[in-house]
Amino acid sequence: MRSATISRKTAETAISAEISLDGKGHSQVKTGIGFLDHMLTLMTKHGLFDLTMNCDGDLDVDQHHSVEDTGIVLGQAFEESLGDKAGITRYATVTTPMDEALSFISVDISGRPYFVYHVDGLKDKVGSFDTELVEEFFRAFANHASITLHMNLAYGANSHHIIESMFKGFGRALDQAASLNDRIDGIPSTKGSL
Numbered sequence: 001m002r003s004a005t006i007s008r009k010t011a012e013t014a015i016s017a018e019i020s021l022d023g024k025g026h027s028q029v030k031t032g033i034g035f036l037d038h039m040l041t042l043m044t045k046h047g048l049f050d051l052t053m054n055c056d057g058d059l060d061v062d063q064h065h066s067v068e069d070t071g072i073v074l075g076q077a078f079e080e081s082l083g084d085k086a087g088i089t090r091y092a093t094v095t096t097p098m099d100e101a102l103s104f105i106s107v108d109i110s111g112r113p114y115f116v117y118h119v120d121g122l123k124d125k126v127g128s129f130d131t132e133l134v135e136e137f138f139r140a141f142a143n144h145a146s147i148t149l150h151m152n153l154a155y156g157a158n159s160h161h162i163i164e165s166m167f168k169g170f171g172r173a174l175d176q177a178a179s180l181n182d183r184i185d186g187i188p189s190t191k192g193s194l
Helices: 033-046 066-080 132-143 158-176
Strands: 005-010 012-019 025-031 050-057 089-099 100-108 116-120 150-156
Touching: 005 066, 005 150, 012 025, 012 066, 033 050, 033 158, 050 066, 066 132, 089 158, 100 158, 116 132, 132 150, 132 158, 150 158
Parallel strands: 025 050, 116 150
Antiparallel strands: 005 012, 012 050, 089 100, 100 150
16 A cells, blocks of 8 residues: 655654555644644645645744644655555646635646735634635645646635635545556656656
């Protein structure tokens, strides 16, 4: 089974994550940030991977370190769980509606971190969650998973719905791009490596 366990401790956060790519969508997530827990649970459920994650962060300062470092650890765990990447589909593009919101997520498990984020119109907060941290989470994940990630919002009015559309779509795109295809012989690149 393709899985990984990563731990990371800094002066700002202590995080552990265990991921299994070939799971059933089960999760146990405790970051101390309710909205982030909700989004990671949705991502896991729709991405059909299993995730156990705990974060003890300096929430007395703000949510930034916990959200960004969660993205770092999850990205590292995702990359490690792919192994040598032989036989993976590599690419995925997913469109995900959530009520009035519609997002487009494209992933290339390229070995080259790159992040494009075109999401406008989010309110400053959803509950106590700072919505600017959505971009920080996905940037941290893309950089540490060494993937190319494009996130585009077509439209949407409700910030919760917009962010939920993105997290669900991201989980689905990761699942499709990481899925094994028996027609692919070895590494899916003319270079011979990713």
